């Protein structure tokens with residue numbers, strides 16, 4: 001049964017990816033009239049894992065969604081230490097461990113976990129009211145009406161009017177063009193790196209002779225112009241793999257967006273050639289990606305100067321698509337969604353002060369998310385700069401320690417979002 005809306009305004013979310021979905025559930029639970037418009041025929045996630053950091057889990061917990069997700073997984077099997085750093089080549093020499101956290105009991109304040117994306121989706125779908133979701137609805141543009149509402153135009157010729165439009169339509173966002181001018185701002189850039197992704201049974205890797213304990217904890221395998229992130233999912237029975245290889249020299253600036261599709265099926269040999277010279281375990285893992293797909297990793301670059309115009313607001317990758325080297329994209333997206341839910345649900349907020357409320361959202365979210373976008377790009381300097389060509393093991397360790405000790409890095413997962421929102425609302 002639908003609750004009677006408690007607010008005098010309506011919200012339309014464009015895009016039903018992880019951020020749009022959480023936003024839709026979060027706003028509906030606050031009693032706000034919200035609809036989700038998704039261009040595809042159903043909700044779907046790629047068959048890969050996603051590492052959810054503590055700052056991704058806290059918003060889920062506060063929105064009452066974390067327990068629902070935890071019911072579908074055995075947390076003892078997936079709760080994670082930080083990424084241990086090892087070498088891509090040779091015998092995969094140990095390089096660095098992050099500060100230890102107590103993993104004897106699960107604490108979403110301190111630990112994240114890796115989850116298969118379709119499992120995450122399966123947990124949330126029962127919480128979505130099907131009356132509020134519209135599939136095969138590709139948004140082409142939006143326009144501001146004299147009433148202050150916005151009109152959404154769909155490729156099937158229909159329209160929908162709402163007081164607030166949330167652009168959760170990913171890196172290639174259409175809604176973004178309603179927020180920022182076309183031109184250099186909001187440009188999508190190619191990070192000069194391709195990712196090959198795969199999920200494989202841990203048992204098969206062991207049987208094939210992999211010696212590194214890939215099931216024990218997340219691993220970051222680093223080298224020169226290449227790196228790989230692995231972590232166990234699904235009760236440590238499966239290994240999620242993302243292997244990154246540069247297409248241009250170390251340190252080359254972000255390139256123009258790649259033409260055509262960013263995800264392509266490629267020959268396994270192409271992937272193996274890209275990692276030639278790496279150590280045996282890494283190559284064995286890659287050989288288990290039988291039909292690799294190659295993802296051209298893009299980033300919004302430079303970061304947006306605003307996430308809001310009038311009553312159109314961007315969240316998730318639409319606002320700050322970043323390279324995945326810090327595993328921070330979803331965390332930043334969930335922070336956006338949580339801030340938006342708390343602001344819009346607050347008793348002070350009505351249709352009359354929506355513009356000021358969304359400006360507050362922009363002030364709260366943009367500096368932090370844009371900073372993490374830039375730090376994500378910078379992270380390649382360490383993870384793709386290890387080897388005789390660039391950084392020695394000592395230099396690499398020093399750089400990793402420096403990063404861990406930096407305020408921004410500590411704040412990446414420790415950030416007190418609730419206090420920030422409460423303070424902002426007090427002065428509103």
Ligand SMILES: Cc1cc2nc3c(=O)[nH]c(=O)nc-3n(C[C@H](O)[C@H](O)[C@H](O)COP(=O)(O)OP(=O)(O)OC[C@H]3O[C@@H](n4cnc5c(N)ncnc54)[C@H](O)[C@@H]3O)c2cc1C
Nearest residue numbers: 015017018019039051138139169170316317324327329330
């Ligand atoms: C290789 C790789 C590994 C990653 N690993 C991690 C990780 O471990 N941890 C992490 O936190 N992040 C990771 N990320 C980043 C993370 O995947 C993204 O930040 C996150 O999925 C963004 O979610 P979103 O909902 O904002 O966008 P999306 O997931 O892109 O969803 C956008 C939705 O909008 C719909 N849509 C698009 N255009 C329209 C339109 N015009 N009209 C209507 N609907 C539309 C799409 O169909 C889609 O459903 C990784 C990214 C990559 C590429």
